[in-house]
Amino acid sequence: xxxxxxxxxxxxxxxxxxxxxxxxxxxxxxxxxxxxxxxxxxxxxxxxxxxxxxxxxxxxxxxxxxxxxxxxxxxxxxxxxxxxxxxxxxxxxxxxxxxxxxxxxxxxxxxxxxxxxxxxxxxxxxxxxxxxxxxxxxxxxxxxxxxxxxxxxxxxxxxxxxxxxxxxxxxxxxxxxxxxxxxxxxxxxxxxxxxxxxxxxxxxxxxxxxxxxxxxxxxxxxxxxxxxxxxxxxxxxxxxxxxxxxxxxxxxxxxxxxxxxxxxxxxxxxxxxxxxxxxxxxxxxxxxxxxxxxxxxxxxxxxxxxxxxxxxxxxxxxxxxxxxxxxxxxxxxxxxxxxxxxxxxxxxxxxxxxxxxxxxxxxxxxxxxxxxxxxxxxxxxxxxxxxxxxxxxxxxxxxxxxxxxxxxxxxxxxxxxxxxxxxxxxxxxxxxxxxxxxxxxxxxxxxxxxxxxxxxxxxxxxxxxxxxxxxxxxxxxxxxxxxxxxxxxxxxxxxxxxxxxxxxxxxxxxxxxxxxxxxxxxxxxxxxxxxxxxxxxxxxxxxxxxxxxxxxxxxxxxxxxxxxxxxxxxxxxxxxxxxxxxxxxxxxxxxxxxxxxxxxxxxxxxxxxxxxxxxxxxxxxxxxxxxxxxxxxxxxxxxxxxxxxxxxxxxxxxxxxxxxxxxxxxxxxxxxxxxxxxxxxxxxxxxxxxxxxxxxxxxxxxxx
Numbered sequence: 001x002x003x004x005x006x007x008x009x010x011x012x013x014x015x016x017x018x019x020x021x022x023x024x025x026x027x028x029x030x031x032x033x034x035x036x037x038x039x040x041x042x043x044x045x046x047x048x049x050x051x052x053x054x055x056x057x058x059x060x061x062x063x064x065x066x067x068x069x070x071x072x073x074x075x076x077x078x079x080x081x082x083x084x085x086x087x088x089x090x091x092x093x094x095x096x097x098x099x100x101x102x103x104x105x106x107x108x109x110x111x112x113x114x115x116x117x118x119x120x121x122x123x124x125x126x127x128x129x130x131x132x133x134x135x136x137x138x139x140x141x142x143x144x145x146x147x148x149x150x151x152x153x154x155x156x157x158x159x160x161x162x163x164x165x166x167x168x169x170x171x172x173x174x175x176x177x178x179x180x181x182x183x184x185x186x187x188x189x190x191x192x193x194x195x196x197x198x199x200x201x202x203x204x205x206x207x208x209x210x211x212x213x214x215x216x217x218x219x220x221x222x223x224x225x226x227x228x229x230x231x232x233x234x235x236x237x238x239x240x241x242x243x244x245x246x247x248x249x250x251x252x253x254x255x256x257x258x259x260x261x262x263x264x265x266x267x268x269x270x271x272x273x274x275x276x277x278x279x280x281x282x283x284x285x286x287x288x289x290x291x292x293x294x295x296x297x298x299x300x301x302x303x304x305x306x307x308x309x310x311x312x313x314x315x316x317x318x319x320x321x322x323x324x325x326x327x328x329x330x331x332x333x334x335x336x337x338x339x340x341x342x343x344x345x346x347x348x349x350x351x352x353x354x355x356x357x358x359x360x361x362x363x364x365x366x367x368x369x370x371x372x373x374x375x376x377x378x379x380x381x382x383x384x385x386x387x388x389x390x391x392x393x394x395x396x397x398x399x400x401x402x403x404x405x406x407x408x409x410x411x412x413x414x415x416x417x418x419x420x421x422x423x424x425x426x427x428x429x430x431x432x433x434x435x436x437x438x439x440x441x442x443x444x445x446x447x448x449x450x451x452x453x454x455x456x457x458x459x460x461x462x463x464x465x466x467x468x469x470x471x472x473x474x475x476x477x478x479x480x481x482x483x484x485x486x487x488x489x490x491x492x493x494x495x496x497x498x499x500x501x502x503x504x505x506x507x508x509x510x511x512x513x514x515x516x517x518x519x520x521x522x523x524x525x526x527x528x529x530x531x532x533x534x535x536x537x538x539x540x541x542x543x544x545x546x547x548x549x550x551x552x553x554x555x556x557x558x559x560x561x562x563x564x565x566x567x568x569x570x571x572x573x574x575x576x577x578x579x580x581x582x583x584x585x586x587x588x589x590x591x592x593x594x595x596x597x598x599x600x601x602x603x604x605x606x607x608x609x610x611x612x613x614x615x616x617x618x619x620x621x622x623x624x625x626x627x628x629x630x631x632x633x634x635x636x637x638x639x640x641x642x643x644x645x646x647x648x649x650x651x652x653x654x655x656x657x658x659x660x661x662x663x664x665x666x667x668x669x670x671x672x673x674x675x676x677x678x679x680x681x682x683x684x685x686x687x688x689x690x691x692x693x694x695x696x697x698x699x700x701x702x703x704x
Contacts, residue, residue, distance in 0.1 A: 004060075005033040005102055007085030007145070011075040012051065013041040014191045015093040017477030019050050022093055027058055031100035036061045037079045042069040045485070046469050047093075072193050073159025077152050087142045090160075091182075094190045095139060098181025108171035109142035113182035118480050119451055120440050122183075139182060143167055154203045156195025158229075161203040165222065169214035187480035188459070197233040198242075201249055208257050216261070223262045227254065227274060235289075244282050251280040322396050323414065329400035334420050339369045339404035339685075342411070344428070346390040348377030348582055352426035352465060352677075353406045355491035357385075359677035364685045370398055380582040404685070410457035417460045424684055425458075425483070426465040426491065427475070429600025430668060433525075434627035436478030441627075455481065463684055465490070467603060468668050474629060486692040488679040489671030495585045496607040497674035507589045511576075513551060520546065520651060521591035523555040523584075525599035529625045536597065536617050538644050539566065543574045545648035553578045553587060593651065598622055602637055606665050607672045611656035612638040615647050637664035 008026055012019060026036055038055075040048045040063060048065055055061040064078060076090055087103045089111075103109055116122045138160040147167055154162040168174075204226050211219045230250050238246045254277050265271050276285040339360070343351045349371055357369050371387040372395060373380070381387045388394040399405075399415055408428040417423065436458075440451055461483040466472040467490045476485060513519055524536065543552050552575040554566055570577035578587055588594070588604065593611040596602050598619075602612055614636045622628070633640060638657030641647040682691035 004035045004085040005087065006035075006100070006142070007083035007088045008034060008036050008097070009076060009079035009083060009088055009090045010036060010038045010093065011041055011072055011079065012038060012047045012093050013043045013069060013072075013075075014045055014047065015189075015476075016043070016045045016047040016050060017189075017473040017475070017480070018094045018185075018187070019047055020473075021477075022091065022095060022097070023054050023061075025096040025098075026091070026100075027054075027060065029097075029100050031102070032060070033102070034060060034100070035083070035085060037082050038063045039075040039079045040065040041071070041075045042066045046473060049469075050473075071155065071159070071195070073153035073155055076159070080148065080152075083145060086145060088145050088148065089142045090138045092139055092184075092190075094185050094187055096183040096185065098183060101177075103142055103177065104175065106171075106173045106175035107144045107147050108167060108174045109177040110174065111140045111142065111177050111182050113140045113184050115184045115186075118185065118187045118437055118455070138164055139184065141167075142177060147171060154199070154206060156199030157193055157197060158195070158200040158203045159193065161200065162206040165207040166210035169210055169218055188455075189476060189480045189482050197237045197246065198249070200230065200233065201253060204253060204257075220259075220262050223254070223257055223259075224265055226257075227265070227277070228270070231270075231273060243286075247277070247282045247285060248280065251277050251282075254278055255280075322391070322393055325393055326396040326400055326414075326416075329397050330416065330418060332401055334403045334418065335368070335401050336403050337366050337368045338398070338402040339367050339406065340372060340398060340402045341369055342372040342407045343409075345409055346372050346374040346377055348373055348380035349382065349385065349387075350380065350492075350582060350584075351408045351428050352491045353408055355494055355677040356406055356424070356426065356680050359491070359494075360681045360685055363678065363681050367404075367685060370402075372398070405460075410454075411460070413453065413457065415460075422462045422684065423460045424463045424465065424680070425461045425479075426680075430467045430471050430490075430603040431474055432598055432600060432602075432628055432630070432632060433622075434478075434629065435474070437480065438478050438627065454479075463680075465680060467493075468671055470629075470668060486680055486683055487671070488683075488692045489669075489673065489676035490604065491677035491680055492585060493604050493607045493669075493672040494674045494677050496588060496604065497672050499589055499608065504589050507586050510586075511553075511578075511590055513590055516549075517551045518549060518593070519551050519553060519591045520593050520595055521553045521555060521587055521605075522595045523587075523599050523601045524597050527622065527626070535565075537595075537615055537647070539575060540569055541644050542648060543569070545645070546651060550651070551576060553591065555579055555581070555584065555587060595647065595651070598626075598628070598632065602664075603668050606637050606661060607669050609661065609665065611654075612636075612661060612664075613647060613650055613655075613657075614638060614640045615642075616640055617642045635660075635664070635667075637661050 010022070023036070026034070036054075038051050038061060040051055042065075051061070051063045055063045062082065064082060066075065066078075070078075079090075080088060087109070091097060114122050115124070141164065147170055148163055151163045151166050153159040204222075207222060207226075211222055227250075230246075234243060234246055234250070254274070258278065265274060272288065273285065276288065341353045341357045343349070343353045357371075360367050360369060369386070371381055371385060372390050373387050374390050378387065378389070388398055399411070400418075403420060404422050404424070405411065406424045406426065408426045410425070411423075436454065437451060458479045458481045461479070461481060464475050464479070464483050464485050466475055466485055466487045469487065472485050472487050508519070522537070522539070522542070527534065539552065539554055543550075546552065554569075554575055554577055556566065556579040566575075566577045566579070569575050581587055584601065585604075588601075588608060591605070591610070593613065594602065594605040595613045595615055597615055602614070605612060614632065616622075616633065619633055636657070638660055639650045639655045641650055679691045682688040
C-alpha cells in the first residue's frame with residue numbers, strides 16, 4: 001500500500017452521536033489519498049463499535065482500541081506513532097472537515113476554520129495567516145510528519161502546547177492551505193479535555209525549552225500568548241481557593257521567561273495585569289479585577305434590571321399570581337422524597353413515566369410520587385394515585401419543592417430547575433423520523449425558530465432514556481446537552497415483554513372483542529407538514545374488505561384525536577374508534593396485527609413478535625419533508641403496501657413477514673425484556689450505576 005498524502009488522527013472518548021458526521025465529512029470526499037487513524041480512548045459508549053463498523057466498510061480507516069483511558073494527549077501521541085501519511089492532521093469528533101486537497105510542499109499548513117453552534121449558526125473563526133498562528137489550536141494545522149516526529153503531546157490540560165509551539169518554531173516554510181476548511185463545533189455535550197489548569201505550567205516550560213533556538217520573531221510571541229492563556233484559565237477554570245497559588249506560579253513563570261523584547265499586549269487592562277503579575281501582587285490584582293466586575297455590575301442597564309427583579313420579588317403572593325407563589329415556594333428546602341411524573345404535555349397517566357412510577361412504588365416505598373395532569377387527563381389517573389392539575393397553585397408548589405422529575409416530553413418554559421433537582425427525560429418513541437436539531441434543515445423550516453428554546457429545556461435533563469443502541473447516539477446529537485444516557489429499553493414495553501395469554505384474554509374481554517375475531521390495530525403517525533388530518537387509508541374500505549372475521553381498532557395520533565368520519569364508522573359498528581383509549585399498551589396486547597405507516601409504535605409492537613404491516617403510500621413525500629434515519633422500505637418489520645386493496649389482501653392472506661420482523665426485533669427490541677423500568681429506577685432513585693449498563697449488541701452507524 002502506498003503512503004497516503006494525509007493522515008487524520010482522531011481520538012474518541014464518548015461523543016458517539018457526532019462521530020458519523022465527522023467520519024462522513026472526511027471519507028465522503030473526492031480527495032481520497034488519506035487515512036483516518038482513530039484511537040478509541042476506552043470510550044464507554046457505542047463509539048468503539050461505530051469505529052469498527054467504519055473500518056469494516058472503508059480500508060482507509062484504522063482503529064486502535066485502548067483498554068483504559070489515557071487522555072487526549074497520550075492518545076494523540078499513539079495516533080502520531082501509527083500515522084503513515086506525509087502530513088498529519090488532528091481532528092475532533094464533534095467537528096467537520098470541509099473540502100480536501102493535496103497538501104503541497106510546506107512544513108506547516110494553516111487551515112481556515114469557521115465556528116458553528118449546534119443550530120448551524122456560523123461565526124468567524126480564523127484566517128490562515130502564518131504570522132497569526134494560534135498555538136492553542138491544533139485542528140487548524142497540518143504538519144509534515146517529519147516536523148513533529150519526535151514531539152509529543154503533554155499530559156493533562158493544554159496537551160497540544162508542547163506540539164504546536166515547537167512545530168511553529170521549527171517550520172521553515174509555513175503556508176495557508178486555502179483549498180481546505182474546517183468547521184469547529186463546540187456542542188454543550190462535547191467531552192472536555194481532562195486535567196487541571198495547573199497542567200499548563202509544565203507545558204509552557206517545554207515550550208520555552210524549544211524556544212531557546214527559535215528565531216526571535218517567533219520566540220517573542222510566546223510570553224504574551226502564555227499570559228493571555230493563563231489569565232483566561234485563572235478567570236474561568238481555577239477554583240477560588242486555588243487562585244492565589246495559580247497567580248503565584250504565573251508570576252514566577254512570567255518573571256523567569258520575560259526578556260523585555262516581547263510585543264505589546266494590546267490593551268491597557270492587559271498591561272496593568274502584566275505589571276501586577278510580574279511584581280507578584282495578588283491582592284492588588286484581585287482588587288483590580290473586583291473593581292472591573294463591580295463597574296459592570298453597576299452599569300445603568302443592569303441596575304435597572306436588578307431593581308425590577310427586586311421589586312417583583314418583594315411583591316407578596318396573591319391568589320391570582322401563581323408565578324409569585326412559585327417564587328416564594330422556591331425558597332423552601334427541596335423535599336428529597338417528592339417526585340413529579342407527567343406524560344404527553346399533561347394529557348394523562350401513561351407511557352414510560354407511568355411504568356417508572358409503578359416500579360418505583362415497589363422498589364422505593366419512601367418516594368412520594370405525584371402526577372401532573374390537565375382537566376382531560378385527570379380521568380385516566382387510577383384510584384390511589386396522587387395528582388395535581390397543571391397550572392394550579394398546587395402544581396407550582398409541587399414543582400418548586402420536588403427533587404425528582406420524570407416526563408416523556410419537556411416541562412413548560414416557566415419551570416425553573418433548582419440546584420439539587422433531577423430530571424429524567426424518558427422520550428416516547430424510537431426515532432424513525434428526524435428529531436430535535438435535525439429539524440433545522442427541514443425543507444419547510446417550520447420547527448427551526450423553536451430550537452433555541454428546545455435546547456434551553458433540554459439543558460434541564462440529567463438522564464435520557466433510550467430503547468436501544470440505534471437511538472442513543474441520535475438523542476445525544478439532536479439534543480446535545482450534558483446528561484447521562486440510560487440505554488435500558490423502554491419501560492412502557494415491560495407490559496408487552498411480560499404479557500401472558502391470560503392477560504391478553506382479559507384485555508380483549510375488557511374491550512369487548514368477541515372470541516375468534518382477528519384484531520387489526522391501525523395507528524398512523526402525525527404529518528406536521530400538513531394542516532390537519534389527511535387520510536392515507538380508507539378505513540371504511542378496509543373494514544368492508546376484511547369482513548366480519550376481523551375487527552379494526554383505529555387509533556389516531558393524539559395531535560388529531562378522533563374524526564367525524566371515524567366516529568360515524570364507530571357508531572355504525574364497522575370499526576372501533578379507540579383514539580381516546582388511555583393505554584396504547586393495552587391496545588397492542590389485544591391486537592393480532594399492527595397496521596401503521598411511520599409511527600414509532602412499530603418499535604414497541606415488535607416486542608410482541610406479532611405481524612406488522614407498513615402502509616406507506618406517501619413514503620417518498622414523508623422522507624423528503626420530514627426526513628428519516630433509515631430507509632423503512634428497505635428494512636421494514638413486515639410487508640409493505642401502497643394501496644388499500646393491497647393492504648386488505650396482505651391482511652386476509654395472513655402474511656406475517658417473519659424474517660423481516662426477526663431482523664427488526666434484533667436491531668431495535670433486544671433490550672425490551674420486561675425489566676426496563678426497574679433498570680431506570682435503580683439507576684436514578686437508588687444510585688445503582690450498574691443498573692443501566694451498555695447495550696449488548698453493536699449499533700449500526702447513524703447516517704448524518
